[in-house]
Amino acid sequence: MNLSDLVNKNKKENIASPREARCTVEFSDDKNDDFASRSRRADAVDGSYRYSHGAVWQLSSFVLYRMIATPVAYCFCRVRFGVKIKGKKNLRGLRGGYFLYGNHTQGAADAFIPSLITFPRRCDIVCGREAVSIPVVKHIVPMVGGIPLGSTVGGCRNFCGALEESLASGHAVTIYPEAHIWPYCNFIRDYPSGSFMYPGRFDVPAVGFTVTYRRRMIFKNRPPLITVTVGKPVMPGEYVTRDELRDRIHGFMTDTVNSNGSYEYIKYRKKDSDNSANIGGFTA
Secondary structure (H helix, E strand, C coil): CCCHHHHHHHHCCCCHHHHHHCEEEECCCCCCCCCCCCCCCCCCCCCCCCCCHHHHHHHHHHHHHHHHHHHHHHHHHHHHHCCCCHHHHHHCCCCCCCCEEEEECCCHHHHHHHHHHHHCEEEEEEEEHHCCCCCCCHHHHCCCCCCEEECCHHHHHHHHHHHHHHHHHCCCCCEEECCCCCCCCCCCCCCHHHHHHHHHHHHEEEEEEEEECCCCCCCCCCCEEEEEECCECCCCCCCCCCHHHHHHHHHHHHHHHHCCCCCCEEEEEEECCCCEEEEEECCC
């Protein structure tokens, strides 16, 4: 069930909708539930999937990313969400490629925000196979930086090759370790450490960023505004295991929400619980 369905269900049950202030969304599994969109068919990303392309494709990608996608991202984020970015100075000393890790609370905005964080450096984004399974769109997504996860051994091998190529080109690569979108979620969910193996594997820094929400001063029932806080890089050699790196990034995200606060536009509540769920130090 997607978020729109849940909001309609809440209306029938006399639970406030987002435009009235908030709605309550019930979840059963904070690691696997997804409230972003209806399920889509996902094509296989196997050993035959092409991550690398020729010069004409590369030129087209440059034009699409720099001259179309980047201005659209800036305008969308500024007009729709009044995005403010704090801590961008933490990236100034990074010369080569690196990984970005953020909390996953938006659809389109989460596709656009990383490019604003790293500008003028290009930022690619690890995405699900669904993003390259939609006619026409599947050709555009890779051109603007989408790197789909592999679905077979050969696909995973080529996926890692695509990451290596992106980093070698000096790009940032964004990963959303929560994996599933929880719109406007104002706490940091638990997430596994699997995706945190890549900085160590490629010997590059890892940087966390946290999206928090602030209520509008006027039109208060409209969706809240966004503040993005960028953390300090975690350099290779500053941790031993991927679990340790995950804990440092997760700790930064949680500390940011604790210190900055994040407006609760949508309340997330665990199913079959009389009380609100308390996750990551926050009551949802």
